[in-house]
Amino acid sequence: MTAQILDGKATAAAIKSELTARVAALKERGLTPGLGTVLVGDDPGSQKYVAGKHRDCAQVGIASIQRELPATATQDEIEAVVRELNDDPACTGYIVQLPLPKGIDENRVLELMDPAKDADGLHPMNLGRLVLNEPAPLPCTPFGIITLLRQYGVELAGAEVVVVGRGVTIGRSMPLLLTRRSENATVTQCHTGTRDLSAHLKQADIIVAAAGVPHLIKPEDVKQGAAVLDVGVSRDETGKIVGDVHPGVREVAGWISPNPGGVGPMTRAQLLVNVVEAAERAASAAAS
Ligand SMILES: Nc1nc2c(c(=O)[nH]1)N[C@@H](CN(C=O)c1ccc(C(=O)N[C@@H](CCC(=O)O)C(=O)O)cc1)CN2
16 A cells, blocks of 8 residues: 655645635735734744745745844844734734744743634643633644544544653644544644654554654554645754654655645745634624
């Protein structure tokens, strides 16, 4: 068996095309959505991701607001930029690119954001709303993965899903989304403390690999026909991406997301969805 490719690039392109019309409609109502980004330091990966987010904005007609600080920026300097974006009416949603440099209290920065402008769904208020099943901006990578699986008709209801990783951008919220009634999956979360990862993986209908360990998921650990989502980003000595999923898994899985070209573009598309939805809420509130 050779796995069907879960093409994140093509799926994201379709989402962006639909968003272009919604942004045009918002502009006709007098509201131009604006995405702000806060980038601290000079990590090449983060610089690339933020540049991609602004390229996407230009494609769909969302205004861009870019704030960059050096790696030496203090907690106070970063928080001052967050306050500035909270108060800027042209910025309808924004993100703080993670990770922040060592020594910065990331949680304090996230908590300072205006939850109504949190385009990443990572503010504690919005994560709490997710727990309570209340409307909230959805964390971009987890919901991007669900959208990708739906696009290719991968059944979530009743599926056994193994999420590998427990980081804030994916691992923490992925099970919350997958276990909603609308998804109805059964989730096992694995991490560095898991005793027998292989035993869990072998049971999985869907694997979400977000550990950041190159080729952690081996063909012999994957059930025939499973869907495998590769979220891990490590780099080899030439700078090329090495995912969490061993290339041999393609011969066993039913579906596989390429890396690059899978989950990354879906993360960016979901960010735009969050920005547009927040702007639509603001436009409706202003009209009533
Ligand atoms: N504030 C946030 N920080 C981070 C998030 C996040 O969702 N919010 N997630 C990751 C990084 N990330 C988003 O910011 C991200 C990762 C990958 C891509 C992407 O488009 N990747 C391309 C490949 C790009 C390359 O060649 O390096 C792909 O997969 O095709 C976009 C966004 C951590 N931080």
